[in-house]
Amino acid sequence: MSVAERFDMWRAIVRNEVDIVIGARSAVFAPLARLGIIVVDEEHDDSYKQSEGFRYQGRDLALMRGQMEGVPVVLGSATPSLGSWQRSQQQLLSPLSLTERVGKRPLPEVILVDMKNAEVEGGLSQELRDAITATLERQQQCLLLLNRRGYSPFLLCGDCGASYRCPNCEITLTWHRKIGQLRCHYCDYHQPPDDECPKCGGAAMDPEGMGTERLADELQVLYPDARIARMDRDTTSAKNAQQALIGRMEQRDVDILVGTQMIAKGHDFAAVTLVGVVDTDAALNFPDFRSAERSFSLLAQVAGRAGRADLPGRVVIQTYSVDNPVLQCAIEHDYLRFAKQELPLRQLLFYPPFGxxxxxxxxxxxxxxxxxxxxxxxxxxxxxxxxxxxxxxxxxxxxxxxxxxxxxxxxxxxxxxxxxxxxxxxxxxxxxxxxxxxxxxxxxxxxxxxxx
Ligand SMILES: [Zn+2]
Ligand SMILES: [Zn+2]
Incomplete structure (x- = not known):
C-alpha cells in the first residue's frame, strides 16, 4: 500500500465505514471504534516483530489491545511459537485444537536424504531428482525450497581463496549472475566483478555454493523441457510480480517453482505433489537459540504445501544431519514432540519463554x-x-x-x-x-x- 492509500484507509476506518480490517502487523493500531475480535493468523511468524525504528511485536500488542478493550484475541498457527504454546499450557491462553486437516487432506510422506552419501548433481540428490522426474511425468508441480537468494553466496578465487567483501559490512558479496552484479544483502552496495582476482590477479573467480538463481539454472539443465520459475525477493520486488507468479502456478504454467521461504507461506497450489528442501543445515546451524524452532516451523509449513485428498504429496528433505531431532519431529509431523524436546532446553538456559x-x-x-x-x-x-x-x-x-x-x-x-x-x-x-x-x-x- 502506498502512503496515500494507507491514509485513505485510515480515514475510512475512523469514519466508521469499515467492518473488517485485514493487514500486516501495523493493522493492530487500526482505529476501529467497535472492535469485536482480533485474529492473528500465522502467529509464529517473526515478521510480526518490527525490528527497526519503533520496535514492537504485533502479536503481543494484539493480546494487549484485546485485554484493554475486553475483546477476544485468536492466535492461529499450525506451528505455534513456543512462547504461545507454553502460555497455552499454563492456561494463560486457552488452547483450541483443530484435529483434522483442511479438506481431510492426508499428511504427506516425508523422506530424509543423507547428503553425506548422496550422488549430487546440480545440488540435488538422486532421490530428489527421481522424485522430480516422476512428478513431471505425472504432469504435477514441484516446489523447491532454498532459503538463499542470488546465484551463489560468493565468488571464490581458485588460486588464492580470496572473495569479494562488502566495503561497508562484515559480509561477503552475493553473486547475482543474471544482472552481472555482486550485491551486499545488508546495505545497497553493489559492483560488477573484475576480470581477474582483485587480490592475486588470478584468472578464475568461481561461484561457490548455491542460491535460488543457480538452482533454477541447474534445474533447467537437468530438466530442459520443464517450465521453471523462481520466487524470491529479487523476482517479486516489482509491484504485482508475486501475484503474477502465483497466477502462473495456479494456471499450471509452471512445472517447478524454486524459491526462498516465500514459497512456504500459505499458498495453496492444487497440483503441487512434491516439495523438495534443498538445504536444511544452514538454518539448523544458525547461531540463534530460536534456530530449531524456526527450522521446524519452516519445514512444517513448506511440507504442508504438498498434496491433497485426491493427489497424495511427498516431501524430500536433503540434509547432512539426518539424526537431528528437529528433523525427526518434522518427518513425523509431530509438533507436540518438538515442543516437548525443545522447551526443556530453553528452560535450562532461561531463554524465552522461561526468561x-x-x-x-x-x-x-x-x-x-x-x-x-x-x-x-x-x-x-x-x-x-x-x-x-x-x-x-x-x-x-x-x-x-x-x-x-x-x-x-x-x-x-x-x-x-x-x-x-x-x-x-x-x-x-x-x-x-x-x-x-x-x-x-x-x-x-x-x-x-x-x-x-
Ligand atoms: Zn586470487
Ligand atoms: Zn554492505
Whole structure:
C-alpha cells in the first residue's frame, strides 16, 4: 500500500465505514471504534516483530489491545511459537485444537536424504531428482525450497581463496549472475566483478555454493523441457510480480517453482505433489537459540504445501544431519514432540519463554570508541543490575555482524527470569545516554527477534 492509500484507509476506518480490517502487523493500531475480535493468523511468524525504528511485536500488542478493550484475541498457527504454546499450557491462553486437516487432506510422506552419501548433481540428490522426474511425468508441480537468494553466496578465487567483501559490512558479496552484479544483502552496495582476482590477479573467480538463481539454472539443465520459475525477493520486488507468479502456478504454467521461504507461506497450489528442501543445515546451524524452532516451523509449513485428498504429496528433505531431532519431529509431523524436546532446553538456559531478554546494540563509525563506551556501559549496567534483583548482564560482545553499513556494533544482552526485574533495570535507560557522544547510537530492543 502506498502512503496515500494507507491514509485513505485510515480515514475510512475512523469514519466508521469499515467492518473488517485485514493487514500486516501495523493493522493492530487500526482505529476501529467497535472492535469485536482480533485474529492473528500465522502467529509464529517473526515478521510480526518490527525490528527497526519503533520496535514492537504485533502479536503481543494484539493480546494487549484485546485485554484493554475486553475483546477476544485468536492466535492461529499450525506451528505455534513456543512462547504461545507454553502460555497455552499454563492456561494463560486457552488452547483450541483443530484435529483434522483442511479438506481431510492426508499428511504427506516425508523422506530424509543423507547428503553425506548422496550422488549430487546440480545440488540435488538422486532421490530428489527421481522424485522430480516422476512428478513431471505425472504432469504435477514441484516446489523447491532454498532459503538463499542470488546465484551463489560468493565468488571464490581458485588460486588464492580470496572473495569479494562488502566495503561497508562484515559480509561477503552475493553473486547475482543474471544482472552481472555482486550485491551486499545488508546495505545497497553493489559492483560488477573484475576480470581477474582483485587480490592475486588470478584468472578464475568461481561461484561457490548455491542460491535460488543457480538452482533454477541447474534445474533447467537437468530438466530442459520443464517450465521453471523462481520466487524470491529479487523476482517479486516489482509491484504485482508475486501475484503474477502465483497466477502462473495456479494456471499450471509452471512445472517447478524454486524459491526462498516465500514459497512456504500459505499458498495453496492444487497440483503441487512434491516439495523438495534443498538445504536444511544452514538454518539448523544458525547461531540463534530460536534456530530449531524456526527450522521446524519452516519445514512444517513448506511440507504442508504438498498434496491433497485426491493427489497424495511427498516431501524430500536433503540434509547432512539426518539424526537431528528437529528433523525427526518434522518427518513425523509431530509438533507436540518438538515442543516437548525443545522447551526443556530453553528452560535450562532461561531463554524465552522461561526468561526475558533485552538486547542493547551500541554502534558508531569509530571502532575504538564503540568498544570503549561498550565497556563503560557494561560497568554501569552491572552496578545498576545489582540493585534490581536477579538479572544477568552478558557482554559486551561484538554483534555477529560486527560491521554493518559502515558502523561497528557491540551488544550487551540482559536476561532475567522475571519481567518486572528486567523492567527495573530498563528504567535506568535514560542514564545510559549520558555515556554516549553524538557519534554513537544505542538501540534497546526488548524481546529481540533478530540478534544479528
Ligand atoms: Zn586470487
Ligand atoms: Zn554492505
Amino acid at each position: 526475558y531478554l533485552a538486547n542493547l546494540v551500541l554502534s558508531g563509525l569509530d571502532r575504538h570508541e564503540v568498544e570503549r563506551i561498550a565497556d563503560e556501559l557494561m560497568g554501569a549496567l552491572e552496578s545498576q543490575a545489582k540493585v534490581c534483583g536477579d538479572v544477568e548482564v552478558l557482554g559486551p560482545a561484538p554483534c555477529p555482524l560486527f560491521r554493518l553499513r559502515n558502523r561497528y556494533r557491540m551488544q550487551i544482552l540482559l536476561k532475567a527470569q522475571d519481567r518486572t526485574v528486567l523492567r527495573r533495570l530498563l528504567a535506568y535507560a535514560p542514564q545510559w545516554k549520558r555515556h554516549l557522544s553524538a557519534r554513537l547510537t544505542l538501540v534497546l530492543d526488548v524481546d529481540p527477534v533478530d540478534m544479528m
